[in-house]
Amino acid sequence: MDFESFTLLAATDDLGVEPAARADADGLELRLDFADEPLAQLDAYDGELPILVTNRPTWEGGEAADTAGRLSALETALEHESVTAVDLELAALEGAGDHDAGRVADAARDRGASVVVSTHNFESTPDRGAIVDRLERACGHGDVGKMASTAQSPDDVLAMLGATRELTATGEQVATMCMGSAGRHSRAVAPLYGSRIGYAPVDPADATAPGQYDLATLRTLVGQLRSDT
Numbered sequence: 001m002d003f004e005s006f007t008l009l010a011a012t013d014d015l016g017v018e019p020a021a022r023a024d025a026d027g028l029e030l031r032l033d034f035a036d037e038p039l040a041q042l043d044a045y046d047g048e049l050p051i052l053v054t055n056r057p058t059w060e061g062g063e064a065a066d067t068a069g070r071l072s073a074l075e076t077a078l079e080h081e082s083v084t085a086v087d088l089e090l091a092a093l094e095g096a097g098d099h100d101a102g103r104v105a106d107a108a109r110d111r112g113a114s115v116v117v118s119t120h121n122f123e124s125t126p127d128r129g130a131i132v133d134r135l136e137r138a139c140g141h142g143d144v145g146k147m148a149s150t151a152q153s154p155d156d157v158l159a160m161l162g163a164t165r166e167l168t169a170t171g172e173q174v175a176t177m178c179m180g181s182a183g184r185h186s187r188a189v190a191p192l193y194g195s196r197i198g199y200a201p202v203d204p205a206d207a208t209a210p211g212q213y214d215l216a217t218l219r220t221l222v223g224q225l226r227s228d229t
């Protein structure tokens, strides 16, 4: 996955959803921190869709303890030919936590895999300038800078869309979204402003973040909006 164009990922903890995702997804996001036996799942995977692997630590809203094993699991996952991208937290790459996330980024590059550098805010959305700053830092560490904030108002979504447009216009690859009910529509609209990655569960009951549409719905919404432009 090079994210040169909008890429819709089926976000999941179960690679068994792959056949059901093929019609609408360009790839899968496997959330190792949510999954049962994720590395065994990868060993058994014979699906068609490429995989981005994520192992979100508890200090960034995930369920993975911040141990050396968290990053080692990502390195092991990268040995699978179906794994063509890895998500690493900006905070980890800038020194948070106790372990060397840069080692995983190097392993990804050695294998020709993409590095998505992510940052999240589960409470609010910063102003446009702060979003631009944080995404620029993220882009400096990888192939795509990703920010998922929580919108409390339409103004928050406007800030995220404006930052998305501004950075895309300068040639940066970003993926942006606003979580929560107030931000939900950003998931369909941000791709029109340059966001490169969308995340959606096959089954809405299996959402990996607040405000996600199900996969088929998001594919339809993005497709309709993009055909209108």
Ligand SMILES: O=C1C[C@@](O)(C(=O)O)C[C@@H](O)[C@@H]1O
Binding pocket: 011, 029, 031, 054, 087, 118, 148, 177, 179, 199, 200, 208, 209, 210, 212
């Ligand atoms: O970082 C992201 C974005 C996300 O949080 C979302 O809001 O869709 C979903 C996560 O699974 C993914 O790792």
